[in-house]
Amino acid sequence: MLIREETPADRAAVRLLIEAAFGGATFGCNGEAGLVERLREEQAVILSLVAEVDGEIAGHILFSRMWIEQPASSTPVVAPAVALAPVAVSPRLQRKGIGSSLIRAGLERLRQQQEDIVLVLGEPAYYTRFGFSVETARGLESPFPPDAFMGLELRAAPSREWTGLGNEKRKVRYPAAFGL
Numbered sequence: 001m002l003i004r005e006e007t008p009a010d011r012a013a014v015r016l017l018i019e020a021a022f023g024g025a026t027f028g029c030n031g032e033a034g035l036v037e038r039l040r041e042e043q044a045v046i047l048s049l050v051a052e053v054d055g056e057i058a059g060h061i062l063f064s065r066m067w068i069e070q071p072a073s074s075t076p077v078v079a080p081a082v083a084l085a086p087v088a089v090s091p092r093l094q095r096k097g098i099g100s101s102l103i104r105a106g107l108e109r110l111r112q113q114q115e116d117i118v119l120v121l122g123e124p125a126y127y128t129r130f131g132f133s134v135e136t137a138r139g140l141e142s143p144f145p146p147d148a149f150m151g152l153e154l155r156a157a158p159s160r161e162w163t164g165l166g167n168e169k170r171k172v173r174y175p176a177a178f179g180l
């Protein structure tokens, strides 16, 4: 398996892959092919990786720029964060480690790019194995159920700008493509 950055030539195959992967499953996530295309149009994509197996696109993961806002009563500060969505693996190749490899490779690249925090909506039984936790996202106000909204700190000493120091929760702002 080869994990590499997506190129424009991969886009048609990525779309087919996402449609196939999300055909029946939701897995607690609202990702889909249309979301990926809207994120590209909005230029919100910060990392898009594909997994190639025997020369075919077998998996895809996308990370986009989002923001965490200070409460309105405080000095205005907006801290950058990263949204993980969607991740998809070809149905016939699922449960062979491709999704995990894409997530780990993506997180490693984001760490190298000095990103602070990644947020994901999904199944905790899956995402906790990569270090995501609902506790990390607890100080954030989101439109999602708190038991499926998770965060992962990429740095040992993360910026306090997103964690929240007072009682007020910080709001998350997703790219418009999410339609939230």
Ligand SMILES: CC(C)(COP(=O)(O)OP(=O)(O)OC[C@H]1O[C@@H](n2cnc3c(N)ncnc32)[C@H](O)[C@@H]1OP(=O)(O)O)[C@@H](O)C(=O)NCCC(=O)NCCS
Pocket (backbone or CB within 6 Å): 021, 022, 025, 026, 027, 028, 029, 030, 031, 085, 086, 087, 088, 089, 090, 093, 094, 095, 096, 097, 098, 099, 100, 101, 122, 123, 125, 126
């Ligand atoms: C979720 C997904 C990306 C995981 O990729 P993968 O390559 O199949 O997963 P991995 O082989 O790395 O990991 C396997 C583990 O994932 C978990 N898992 C995979 N698909 C799952 C599903 N639909 N429901 C619950 N758990 C699932 C299992 O716990 C499995 O663990 P096991 O090996 O102990 O059974 C892939 O199954 C997929 O594309 N699903 C459809 C689209 C989707 O729901 N995407 C996630 C939401 S954005």
